Amino acid sequence: VHAAAGSPVHGAQHETGTPGGARGVTSLTADPDRPADVAVSLVARRQRFRLATGRSVDGYTLNGVSPGPEIRARAGQLVEVRLVNASVPDGVTLHWHGVDVPNAADGVAGVTQDAVPPGRSFTYRFVADQAGTFWYHSHQMSHEQVRRGLLGALVVSPAAPPPAGTVDVVALLHLYEGARTVNGREGDLRAEARPGERVRVRVVNTENGQTPVWVGGAPFRLLAVDGTDLNGPAPVRDTAVLVTAGGRADIEVTMPADGSPVRVHIGGPAGVVLGSRSYDAPAAARPTATLDLLSYGKPAPIGFDPAKADRRFTYDIGRRPGFLDGRPGVWWTVNGHMYPDVPMFVVAEGDVVRMRVSNHSGETHPMHLHGHHAVVLARDGVPATGAPWWVDSLEVGNGESYDIAFVADNPGIWMDHCHNLPHATEGLVAHLMYE
Ligand code: C2O
Numbered sequence: 001v002h003a004a005a006g007s008p009v010h011g012a013q014h015e016t017g018t019p020g021g022a023r024g025v026t027s028l029t030a031d032p033d034r035p036a037d038v039a040v041s042l043v044a045r046r047q048r049f050r051l052a053t054g055r056s057v058d059g060y061t062l063n064g065v066s067p068g069p070e071i072r073a074r075a076g077q078l079v080e081v082r083l084v085n086a087s088v089p090d091g092v093t094l095h096w097h098g099v100d101v102p103n104a105a106d107g108v109a110g111v112t113q114d115a116v117p118p119g120r121s122f123t124y125r126f127v128a129d130q131a132g133t134f135w136y137h138s139h140q141m142s143h144e145q146v147r148r149g150l151l152g153a154l155v156v157s158p159a160a161p162p163p164a165g166t167v168d169v170v171a172l173l174h175l176y177e178g179a180r181t182v183n184g185r186e187g188d189l190r191a192e193a194r195p196g197e198r199v200r201v202r203v204v205n206t207e208n209g210q211t212p213v214w215v216g217g218a219p220f221r222l223l224a225v226d227g228t229d230l231n232g233p234a235p236v237r238d239t240a241v242l243v244t245a246g247g248r249a250d251i252e253v254t255m256p257a258d259g260s261p262v263r264v265h266i267g268g269p270a271g272v273v274l275g276s277r278s279y280d281a282p283a284a285a286r287p288t289a290t291l292d293l294l295s296y297g298k299p300a301p302i303g304f305d306p307a308k309a310d311r312r313f314t315y316d317i318g319r320r321p322g323f324l325d326g327r328p329g330v331w332w333t334v335n336g337h338m339y340p341d342v343p344m345f346v347v348a349e350g351d352v353v354r355m356r357v358s359n360h361s362g363e364t365h366p367m368h369l370h371g372h373h374a375v376v377l378a379r380d381g382v383p384a385t386g387a388p389w390w391v392d393s394l395e396v397g398n399g400e401s402y403d404i405a406f407v408a409d410n411p412g413i414w415m416d417h418c419h420n421l422p423h424a425t426e427g428l429v430a431h432l433m434y435e
């Protein structure tokens with residue numbers, strides 16, 4: 001486990017192992033006697049703490065820092081995390097965002113466990129069977145606790161040892177009391193990379209809104225989205241990638257032969273500066289072009305036939321006046337119903353599920369499905385032509401509709417909610433349940 005958030009990991013794997021085709025059916029429930037390969041203890045506290053620049057923040061920490069320790073595992077390893085609540089008055093949990101864990105480890109207070117009260121602990125165990133970029137965060141009063149720092153990055157590398165000459169760095173975006181940070185620091189994060197080296201920058205967007213990422217000084221490839229490699233991604237330049245709230249994007253840059261540095265912009269002038277002799281990379285203006293993931297990369301089999309769906313659902317997002325917890329307001333609706341009266345989506349294990357997610361609520365919603373990855377089939381009825389685009393977090397703009405499909409291969413009760421977390425507090429939540 002690398003607990004040094006912000007330091008690049010040299011020699012870590014370039015994930016060429018699984019091109020973006022089928023995601024394996026999960027093999028999740030570990031033998032209870034199997035010892036952990038990666039064992040971590042995380043102690044949650046309510047406290048004031050300082051960002052690297054010295055700014056004082058009133059929030060929460062894990063092992064005294066926020067973001068919490070960067071957890072690294074290899075595919076197939078058993079990860080065991082003991083969460084201790086030292087002093088979070090409202091209780092705390094940990095959700096493994098994007099990892100299709102067994103339901104009991106999903107960390108949703110009130111659904112899969114009770115929030116851990118002060119003085120108590122809870123142990124999460126899961127097999128990290130999918131290599132990729134993930135993150136973890138509290139799922140108790142999520143809006144408040146995530147915003148104030150109960151979060152961290154989780155990276156699962158492929159099982160095979162890494163080739164030499166690659167650099168792997170996490171860039172976790174978070175706003176602390178309005179201060180925009182990457183790995184908890186305001187301003188640029190610097191990572192050493194020599195000419196010709198390939199660098200994988202794992203962008204994690206923990207914010208409530210979508211963020212653009214672009215690169216100045218070199219072309220880049222978008223290797224993976226939401227912990228899943230794309231198939232045959234081509235290099236692009238002068239193009240931005242939009243990273244959904246809660247989503248991840250893995251960017252690969254090959255360092256220029258002449259030794260000039262490269263700037264990966266994360267939502268603005270600041271971001272990650274890659275270099276060796278110098279880190280003096282000028283800012284590049286945000287490109288007007290945006291990568292369309294519906295047509296990026298090369299098609300590949302997805303491992304099931306979405307035309308033969310066992311279940312078809314609509315997840316239609318609207319708004320209407322009503323009462324939520326006795327408070328009057330204009331609240332979100334799912335299929336015309338207000339939380340908590342939204343009928344569950346019921347599936348049986350093994351079902352191929354299709355869902356049309358549509359939005360006429362007047363605002364954008366980054367929709368996050370727990371426990372499963374879905375493949376995007378179409379937007380506004382226009383079918384995908386690129387690599388299989390697997391998501392756990394999908395930005396659905398007002399007026400848009402997406403057709404997605406997934407295999408119900410992970411029994412339990414799973415949230416499917418908006419990751420603009422104030423919206424989830426305002427009821428934009430539904431559940432998927434196995435019969
Ligand atoms: Cu990242 Cu239900 O959450």
Ligand code: CU
Pocket residue numbers: 364365366418419420423424428
């Ligand atoms: Cu929303």
